[in-house]
Amino acid sequence: MVALTFPxxxxxxxxxxISGFDIAKGISPSLxxxxxxxxxxxxxxxxxxxxxxxxxxxxxxxxxxxxxxxIRHDCAHVLAEAVQALWPGTQVTIGPVIENGxxxxxxxxxxxxxxxxxxxxxxxxxxIARDKPFTREVWSRDEAKxxxxxxxxxxxxxxxxxxxxxxxxNIYKQGDWFDLCRGPHMTSTGKVGNAFRLMKVxxxxxxxxxxxxxxxxxxxxxxxKQEDLDQYLKNLEEAEKRDHRKLGREMDLFxxxxxxxxxxxxxxxxxxxxxxxxxYIRRRQVEAGYAEVNSPQLMDSSLWVTTGHMQAYRxxxxxxxxxxxxxxxxxxxxxxxxxxxxxFKNGLKSYRELPLKIAEFGKVHRFEPxxxxxxxxxxxxxxxxxxxxxITEAQIAEEALKINDLILSIxxxxxxxxxxxxxxxxxxxxxxxxxxxxxxxAALMAALEKSKRPWTLNKGEGAFYGPxxxxxxxxxxxxxxxxxxxxxxxxxxxxxxAFYIDEHxxxxxxxxxxxxxxxxxxxxxGVMIEHYAGHxxxxxxxxxxxxxxxxxxxxxxxxxxxxAAGRTGLRVEADLRNEKINYKVREHSLAKVPAMxxxxxxxxxxxxxSIRRLGKEGQQVMPLDAALKMLAEEAIPPDMRRx
RNA sequence: GCCGCGGUAGCUCAGCCGGUAGAGCACCGCAUUCGUAAUGCGGGGGUCGUAGGUUCGAAUCCUAUCCGCGGCACCA
Numbered sequence: 038m039v040a041l042t043f044p045x046x047x048x049x050x051x052x053x054x055i056s057g058f059d060i061a062k063g064i065s066p067s068l069x070x071x072x073x074x075x076x077x078x079x080x081x082x083x084x085x086x087x088x089x090x091x092x093x094x095x096x097x098x099x100x101x102x103x104x105x106x107x108i109r110h111d112c113a114h115v116l117a118e119a120v121q122a123l124w125p126g127t128q129v130t131i132g133p134v135i136e137n138g139x140x141x142x143x144x145x146x147x148x149x150x151x152x153x154x155x156x157x158x159x160x161x162x163x164x165i166a167r168d169k170p171f172t173r174e175v176w177s178r179d180e181a182k183x184x185x186x187x188x189x190x191x192x193x194x195x196x197x198x199x200x201x202x203x204x205x206x207n208i209y210k211q212g213d214w215f216d217l218c219r220g221p222h223m224t225s226t227g228k229v230g231n232a233f234r235l236m237k238v239x240x241x242x243x244x245x246x247x248x249x250x251x252x253x254x255x256x257x258x259x260x261x262k263q264e265d266l267d268q269y270l271k272n273l274e275e276a277e278k279r280d281h282r283k284l285g286r287e288m289d290l291f292x293x294x295x296x297x298x299x300x301x302x303x304x305x306x307x308x309x310x311x312x313x314x315x316x317y318i319r320r321r322q323v324e325a326g327y328a329e330v331n332s333p334q335l336m337d338s339s340l341w342v343t344t345g346h347m348q349a350y351r352x353x354x355x356x357x358x359x360x361x362x363x364x365x366x367x368x369x370x371x372x373x374x375x376x377x378x379x380x381f382k383n384g385l386k387s388y389r390e391l392p393l394k395i396a397e398f399g400k401v402h403r404f405e406p407x408x409x410x411x412x413x414x415x416x417x418x419x420x421x422x423x424x425x426x427x428i429t430e431a432q433i434a435e436e437a438l439k440i441n442d443l444i445l446s447i448x449x450x451x452x453x454x455x456x457x458x459x460x461x462x463x464x465x466x467x468x469x470x471x472x473x474x475x476x477x478x479a480a481l482m483a484a485l486e487k488s489k490r491p492w493t494l495n496k497g498e499g500a501f502y503g504p505x506x507x508x509x510x511x512x513x514x515x516x517x518x519x520x521x522x523x524x525x526x527x528x529x530x531x532x533x534x535a536f537y538i539d540e541h542x543x544x545x546x547x548x549x550x551x552x553x554x555x556x557x558x559x560x561x562x563g564v565m566i567e568h569y570a571g572h573x574x575x576x577x578x579x580x581x582x583x584x585x586x587x588x589x590x591x592x593x594x595x596x597x598x599x600x601a602a603g604r605t606g607l608r609v610e611a612d613l614r615n616e617k618i619n620y621k622v623r624e625h626s627l628a629k630v631p632a633m634x635x636x637x638x639x640x641x642x643x644x645x646x647s648i649r650r651l652g653k654e655g656q657q658v659m660p661l662d663a664a665l666k667m668l669a670e671e672a673i674p675p676d677m678r679r680x
Numbered sequence: 681g682c683c684g685c686g687g688u689a690g691c692u693c694a695g696c697c698g699g700u701a702g703a704g705c706a707c708c709g710c711a712u713u714c715g716u717a718a719u720g721c722g723g724g725g726g727u728c729g730u731a732g733g734u735u736c737g738a739a740u741c742c743u744a745u746c747c748g749c750g751g752c753a754c755c756a
Contacts, residue, residue, distance in 0.1 A: 148683060150685080236750095238683090238684060238750085238751085240683025241683080245752075247682070252683085253684080254683090254751070254752080256751080293747090295747050298746090298747070345756090346756065350755095350756060372756060403756080405754080406755085408751090408752080519755085586713095587713080587716085588713045590713080615712080616719085617716095618715055618716055619714090620718055623716090627717080633716080649716060
């Protein structure tokens with residue numbers, strides 16, 4: 038007998054090996070009908086599974102949040118069956134559930150095109166309508182391999198081989214079609230319902246390995262209800278409107294063109310924003326004891342051989358051509374650290390000078406793969422708010438923690454409070470002894486623990502010279518972007534011959550912390566545009582207000598208002614065109630100008646302005662001086678507000 | 681870099697079973713002085729990404745190449 042506890046607390050005994058379905062049926066036929074799976078002690082299982090131990094049991098309906106994963110997973114199976122029905126000979130590989138849906142990877146000579154999707158969807162609806170039960174069978178390893186090999190499913194054979202020896206080989210059947218699968222599944226294909234949609238086709242490497250076959254992937258999503266699917270599609274549209282590439286054009290911030298792939302042409306307004314960020318960081322780091330420096334853009338490539346960059350990243354570095362009168366090969370810097378080490382090395386340093394913190398808004402160039410380029414988020418030329426902190430070994434944890442706190446405080450000023458931290462330890466491709474890595478990782482971990490922030494391990498993802506913390510922000514479209522980083526480096530200073538004199542007059546190699554807060558200013562601007570949907574806070578808006586007239590009778594007062602605004606330090610533009618106020622309001626709203634100061638005949642006479650804020654209806658009338666004072670107040674950067 | 685898709689006026693896009701380019705918005709001109717998201721009328725503007733090829737004839741078909749988009753891989 039097995040004793041099962043139900044969600045309402047009731048406890049009943051059942052015959053050993055009874056299926057979930059039989060239990061549900063015993064309670065009521067309608068329960069059995071609407072149940073698609075069960076959860077035993079919280080773990081979702083097939084409803085047909087035999088129960089052999091005591092535990093808590095729950096029946097899941099289609100509407101249960103935990104069933105969503107099943108709907109999507111089953112949908113992936115239906116997709117695979119549909120594809121094989123339409124194009125026999127196509128091999129199936131894997132089809133997992135992902136964050137907002139699922140995908141299935143196929144191998145065939147002719148990849149899918151977007152036009153295939155509606156055809157596949159139609160076939161899927163047929164399969165769902167047939168409503169065949171999902172049944173599970175356990176096969177022997179040899180039998181599974183033989184069957185798949187006979188069917189020509191060579192990728193499945195490889196998967197069977199990859200399943201650990203202590204795990205059984207599960208086969209799920211839906212009518213005549215079957216797939217190797219861990220499960221669980223719902224009771225039948227009909228439970229998938231019709232609220233699904235195939236989204237896009239894409240290429241993907243078999244097992245994520247760029248040396249292996251290129252598979253053809255179909256992405257889809259599915260929901261329990263049509264309304265949920267509609268809402269999801271609507272959200273995608275909304276996210277598209279936030280795309281920084283689109284907003285960047287509409288707000289006249291920047292552009293790209295063919296001649297400079299992956300490099301930004303910053304327009305006046307975008308460059309204003311860029312400089313505001315730079316000034317902000319400059320204030321924050323001066324406060325934190327950093328000195329700003331500037332190192333050469335172009336240095337002899339031998340320097341990069343010494344650091345190991347040429348060995349690790351040669352094809353991603355921009356190198357100068359050989360020329361007759363100078364045979365040296367120069368590299369455009371892909372990082373600022375070697376330059377900063379040269380500055381450290383220039384002149385004898387004492388332990389009394391540590392920690393020595395030098396910062397640079399360093400513009401670095403990296404030949405990113407063409408497929409990786411993505412607006413401001415991934416470029417080939419970008420500006421790091423980079424710094425290097427030279428310290429003794431004993432200072433690692435303390436200084437790393439200071440950087441951690443500074444980074445998090447900065448993100449808060451920009452409205453990013455939900456930041457995830459990743460700890461990346463030693464990669465396979467690295468320099469330096471394991472003993473040195475042990476020390477570096479332990480010290481960084483000590484800082485991380487002191488910060489008392491949740492973090493995740495990013496195994497083997499450290500830099501080739503040291504472990505790192507990475508700070509990840511999530512954008513409006515749900516993509517994660519790594520921005521800040523702290524890296525402990527016990528290797529490069531020694532390689533580059535840096536040392537300081539300790540209290541016993543000995544030469545000692547310093548430890549170097551690398552840190553960046555925005556990471557790339559370009560990327561951070563992209564993330565911010567999407568985060569705010571273009572509605573930048575006043576202190577960051579390139580144009581903070583537009584003075585717009587209703588009639589030319591107000592022109593003189595408008596010019597006066599401009600002068601007064603200029604004296605407050607606000608960035609204000611005038612719009613005295615002979616256009617209707619509706620037209621002006623619309624245009625400046627689309628350009629995301631945060632405030633409009635509207636002047637008509639009435640305002641000109643009374644020396645007032647009518648303020649309209651972006652995204653808000655209605656307006657507020659107040660004396661010009663009061664209005665400017667209010668805006669100037671609001672435009673104070675958050676860090677200066679604290680001071 | 682790999683797979684797929686795309687590149688036509690400043691922007692969004694139509695034309696693409698070959699016959700030599702079109703719309704809306706934007707821009708310019710004129711009129712309008714009009715109270716909070718598009719005033720009316722008129723006008724100018726494109727070697728159809730680039731280079732080859734097929735053809736009497738190419739934006740339309742073919743090849744190469746560049747750039748972009750969606751993924752994958754990569755990201756010091």
